[in-house]
Amino acid sequence: MTEAQHPNKIFKFCPSCGSTQLRQSGDRSKNCLHCGFHYFFNTSAAVAAIIFDPEGRIMLARRAVEPHKGQLDFPGGFVDPNETAEDALAREIQEELGTKVNKMDYFCSFPNTYPFAGMEVMTLDLAFLVELETISDLTPMDDIASIEFHHPSEVNMDELPAQSMKNILKKLNERI
Incomplete structure (x- = not known):
């Protein structure tokens, strides 16, 4: 996979009129000199589930x-x-996972x-603490290859590619 670039380096044409007169306007936006369109590169929202099994292990998805194919992540998107x-x-x-959520409580967030x-x-x-309708007979689907359970303090941080997931796990370990 090629190295990802900041959107400021990728957006070359105005999304509104197609002009090449798209210019940087501050750290996180571009402005079209031709039509006046102003585009901000805002943050996208994503969610992650922290699910415990009866033994106190957390569910991680491969x-x-x-x-990051093959690496660990919390279920979500x-x-x-x-x-x-x-x-x-x-x-x-x-x-x-092919199941429903019984209960969820907000835990924390990280960029x-x-x-x-x-x-x-x-x-x-x-990140949300989640209780599922069932934790048995789950079928990994969509973008999950497999489901694993790990004690939070024993998760290999090198297998979590996202810094936000590492931060969520660190915060979780501080609370346990």
């Missing part, structure tokens, strides 16, 4: 797709337009940079 973080997490759990299509997508990853 990624089935790039970026991006929040769709017009969707709450809670609805997004319930949807992601259904898509990835992250997610490499996708050669671009750095700036995210805010919101």
